Amino acid sequence: MTASTTTPLETLREHLQTAIEIEWSTIPPYLCALWSLADGPNEYVAGNVEEVAMEEMLHLTLACNLLNAIGGGPRLVPDPVTQLPQPPSYPTYLPHSDDAFLVNLLPFSSEALETFCLIERPAAPGAPPEPGRYRTIAQFYAAVRELLDELGPDIFTGPPERQVDQRYYYGSGGEATAIHDRPSADGALEVIVDQGEGIPGESIWDADENVFGEGGELAHYFVFDELYRGRRYTKDDTPSSGPTGDPILLDYGSVLPMRPNPKAEDYAEGTELRELTETCNATYSRMLVELDAAFNGEPSRLVVAVQTMLQLRGESLALMRIPLGDGSGLNAGPAFQWRAPTAT
Amino acid sequence: MGDRTDPAGGGIAVADYDVVIVGAGPVGALLARELGDDGTQVLVLEAGPAAGRTWAEYQANVEQYLGSDAKVPNSPYYTPQYAPSPNVLDIRKLKDGVPSDAGYFVQKGPLPFSSDYLRSQGGTMLHWLATCLRMVPNDFEQQSRYGKGVDWPISYDELRAHYARAEFELGVSANVEDQAYLGITFPEDYVFPMVRIPPSYLDQHIANTINGSTVPLDGGDAKLLVSSTPQARNSIPNPDYDGGKGYRPRGAHGAPYEGLRCEGNSSCIPICPVQAKYNPLKTWEQVGPNVEVRTQCVVSQVLHLGKAGPVQGLEYIDYTDGAPPSKPERVTADLYILAGGSIENAKLLLGSDVPNTYDHIGRHLMDHPYVIAWASMPENIGAFRGPSSTSGIEILRDGSFRSDRAAFRMEIDNWGWDFCTFAPYTDVEAAVHGNGNGKGLFGSALRDHLADTVPRQFRFGFLYEQLPSRGNRVEVDNRYLDALGLPRPVITYDVDTYTRAGMAASRSLWEKLFAVLGAEDHTKFSRTDPGYLTHDGKPYTYHGAGHNVGTHRMGDHPENSVVDSYQRCWEHENLYLVGCGSLPTIATSNPSLTMTALIFRTLESLRDDLGIR
């Protein structure tokens, strides 16, 4: 994955940048699935998918905090010269996943849930990560921990002002903590891995009891798994028992039927759908710019980024309600296409 | 739980509970939590329904509001037939000598008492605006300083620490440097739990235009200053709070990650969809196992011996909707606390014929008559965004003029003309139907018209103090009973010349402000308005501010008050009357913060009585 002349610290920073790119690749698919539920009664389902989406945003924040803490700087928008990193274009493979599976923008469906389970799949117990060939996000963060062990405690040289904490990050997922040393870094990694996959092989519940002092919640993988299987996990269930609780009521009829992987170019120039999709793309792009600024020394920019995200939600929902009128019975949707801001 | 007799066999009945609290509103919630945590066995009896026990239940209230035809303060909430609440839609213009019987109140006049409240778990604070202003020091000494009203039996300094505690409990957002005016002081290192709610664009525009300028008032020049309004609304936590320990905003009851910041849903009154605004359900969530809450239980009688002395018990009626009410049940306690709100407390006491030797119970009812002046800015100022009010003018709330006329505070309101003209509904209707005359608008002409006019709407709301008057009162009358056969509140109410002179002074202010802002004045007061009155030949229409105070006021002597400064009833040593009914004057601050601060003073006395600490 990296040239052998890269230092361990640079390798760690690259890993964290990759983590950030993985998070931002998974958030649009989660949001499409979540927003497609907006007009229906599926409260249990929507609530759980929303919880996962919000926790991914927390993970993104924590990964940025960690990268900033070790003197790096996250990039959420392409550098104007190198054009890197490129925000994902859907369908996409997750970065550094060895092209294991494609991720699409889909409305809520079994197909979407299958993909989400793949994304959140726990590491097989004892499975060693191979550099550049991480099969799961859990393996990836295991590699991060190894690098931290190798580098020791003196790498936390980043300015504290670049940390995003609960002054500006709030809402679902939990608390964003500032990172300034190995213990706080470990705390963040625990949140990311345990909320995501749970403790591999043992428990379906995440470690929130330890981290946040609240009742345990289902790890992401099992949130999607129980929705996919249509039955709830009970407190006593395990990964091997599977869910044995009540059936989950899912009204697929009220899910907004977004056509997979919408693109502005699906519509002719000058049409309303083309214009609305591009407006939505511009809002998404502006949100990435604001997040990039927030995680690069201006945490207060998160205030505006949240406003933009709410605007993105409104524009996306509106698109998802518009029938394409092409006989497919499908609707438009947010395309999540990066549009570089033009100089004003 | 039934009566328990003394196991030692002395035949003396042991009370059912240590404390019984009437009312599960904001005061009941805090008292129950505190006393319960002390180990006290507490029963809370609430006339109205349980509320918002889960996020889903609360969202059902939000949906009810969104679907309501008339979005009045009680519109999101269930009001059962056996525990009716007053509704602003029942306010009528009163004709001489003819009481209005519409709705729950009976209004004898001469002017209508125009506020409402809500009987429910959570109480009226479910629909409050959440403005949290401290009284200014001179408010406590209105008689000594200005020869008006009465003095309080306590001073600002004695209440100061309790104000800070209240600001913590309610979660108040403000910058302390904005709040030290008119003698209000803070400890040197004090900061509020959260930073101030961002002033709206409208606030900023007005502040930039008028701050530092003056207006001729009371024969002199009054300086003007726009101040951010402290409010119980979640904002960015202040890392310096509590000596650097910081503060964690409290989210929604049952959904702790919702409502951690105000999102600008613009429906504070009557319901915040995310619970960024404090409501007592957040306190009910903290109440421990020593507290039992029974909802849909209307306390019907306070049992007493017909003379000064301890209360003997309470009777209450447990009801189910649609079924005949059950027979009254009795409950006893070592201490009784009435926390049902000022009008309900008075109604219960008077209906029970509780000894009232000096005839103060139910008297000195006060509200803030609320006059609105509205206008149109030359440019778009973004009407209908944000909380209802984020700033105001506070520095006119005190001065030597109070010997002659009522003080007032001025709210800057962000929601266009909605309260005054039912904007933007009426704007749409008028434009579509063409004002009854020429052709209506449609298409882009309609859209452009609305875009050009409505965003420029703004208004000022004025809250004037009323003096305590024996004639303004709550009574009971057996001719007017509710569905349980219990008396309804019968209200006599007027607005005196002291307050009307305050309205006149505010007119000078708003006319000057509109002129300086280049705004087009659209204010209209109509004779047919229920709250229409005149002063010096000029008309005003007042509304109620929802601030019902004074009916069991505190004082330093039983001859001039109902309760002492700890809200203990002079004549009945095991009875506390708590809440806004205890305020001897209303001054100009929205009373909820003071009401909350007084709870912590009252707890000192309650704990003494109960032998705690």
Add this chain to the structure above:
Amino acid sequence: MTEAPAQSFAALSAALTGFRVAELWGTGQVEPYLAAVLATVGDDVVARLLREGDEALGSPDPRQALQERVLDDDRLGPVARNVIVLWYLGQWDPLPQDWRNRFGASPLDVAGVVSPAAYRSGLVWRAIGAHPMGAEGPGYGSWATAPTLPAAG
């Protein structure tokens, strides 16, 4: 009835409200409002309304045609104005008494907010650069920023 009543209704509504067809579909209310109007004033009136609307929009001066053939028409005008109010506010206003006398009264012709979703979709809030009160809060701090108006189509 026209061949694609929802499409005709959306096109007519766009012309009456000053919003784009796609924006109206984006509220999710095209079909619910059409159903509500049908239920209240009946097939016959709606068929006429949509046919006149289609023809007006296809004419050389659609605005003029809509004014003359729809809004100034005794039977269609009050219904069209009600449709505008329905879109802008999510509420139905009772039709004028002489309309009811001439063209029929319905027990569904009563004042009221059609549904919470209809209220939330009210176009007035969009037109004034705000949001429905009680929903769609634009986020912390949004009220402090300079107001903007959304671009009209």
